[in-house]
Amino acid sequence: MTVCCQFTVTMGATVPTGFEHCAAEEVREKLGAEAKISKDRGRIYFQMSSDSLPLVHQLRSVDNLFVVVKEYVDYQFKDSKEETLKDLQDLASKLPWTNPLEVWKLNNVLKKRRWRRRGANVSRPNPSSDGAKEGTQEGAADTETQSLEAEPEQPGRVEEDYEDNQGQQDKGSAETGAEGTPGVLKFRVTCNRAGDKHSFTSNEAARDFGGAVQEFFQWKADMTKFDVEVLLNIHNNEVVIGVALTEESLHRRNISHFGPTTLRSTLAYGMLRLCKPQVSDVIIDPMCGTGAIPLEGALEWKHSYYLAGDNNDQAVNRTVNNVAHIHRKRQEKGCGPWGLPIDTVQWNLCRLPLKTASVDIIITDMPFGKRMGSKKRNWDLYPSCLREMARVCRPGTGKAVLLTQDKKCFAKALSRMGGLWRKSHTVWVNIGGLHAGVYLLKRVASAFGETPEDTDERRDPRGAETAGEEKEEN
């Protein structure tokens, strides 16, 4: 990539809350940069050279990326709304826009090349044509219509050089003006505001700041078809102005066939990182849904083996479709063996058709009472789940990473399993407004069938009443 001069720039990224440290680790590993975790939960910041931009797109724990224009750690807001908003307006012309906009331009060049490489895939007019080719069953077809919008940027995994493909269509109007050709840029301002001492709303700030930005650059404001998205993030006294680099969130990157509760790939990545997959680890997701977790694992930690399983017809079909989709993309890229170490089985989680002690890691998103299943069913489901998972999991070395919103039910079920599972670590996350917990459990080094808990299912739980409440850890 030719850049006349490279410069240092501060990047910001939004990540699933609870996994900020995981994302910081990934930044350290892949970019060699130290990330700062913002007090505004779910955000990290790091510095990098402008020519590291392609590397940044390989981050798997990041939902959205932006370039920081300016950060105020302790912004002094005036008392009145009028004065505060005037200050914001005055700010627009004083900010160091040059370098961040340069990065935005570079990013567009990268995106354009990725779209071109995709060729025909981009301009597919009928979203369900994909389904017809694969011969998917009735059940899977209902989600096909989402596949075109949901087709993720997949900016990661671009290892090869950025040669332009001849004769391919450009993406569309968004590219106008991006490479210095004449044409007025369209923009919008998105404001996120948190804190109880502000005299203004996020809409007012966005409107007034946006007005000043428009004056300064002579850009055109457009809420839906914008080229530049300016971010105004206000968290108490921390104010960060940035320019967005990602259009759609990266968090649905692997999934083309959605289900009712498909997990964000960034969250799946964070959960996998927690359990640190080792070479030859057998990793199962016994309630895989659309296969988000095993698929993310098979892409990032190829040295392990992934078994995705579910009892539901639609779920296993969607999983197979998602795997096939990724296989096809890899085949198209043509860089070496395209197959992934992942397989799909239809099974009942409470009666797994697997040999005892044959699995190293169990990682899954357990049904939430509100979005799927019901609280009463979870009450019965969780203990049998945990028991069967303990049976197939290797004693001593085995682990489980379980995501659930039904913390009370889970805690109670777990309290009766002390002879099989030991709680190691918990991460609290936010899933679409619902607070959930990711529990990392270690399999106790006792063979299944020897502890009292697993031989007598109807045994009265000791201390059942105290098991329900659990303090927030971490």
Place this chain on the structure above:
Amino acid sequence: MKLLTHNMLTSHVKGVTKGYPLLIKATEVKVSEVEFNPQFVSRMIPKLEWSALVQAAEEVGHLNDLPTELLPDYENNEEFLRKVHRVLLEVEVLEGSLRCPESGREFPISRGIPNMLLNEDEA
């Protein structure tokens, strides 16, 4: 269904004690390309039932020259590890069935997915 998966699958029909290994009947098999990682293969071998793997490879017509007994010092034998890699990860049963050796119960395989769900009375 890859043969590595098959090596872990067992019949869990009520009352069955010898539900392993499941007998494969394959009507459609395909071979894919998966990146070879010698460490993965040599560390996976101790977790496998070798005789079940050999039997499975034979049942799907991909035994080739895979030895019926594990070679000593296989960790350093790349040629051997490559053969094992192929059989474990690259050979896939797309259509067919798995039969419980004790009860005879058949579990269908369709689109590469074995359906191991039991009926009410079998569980």
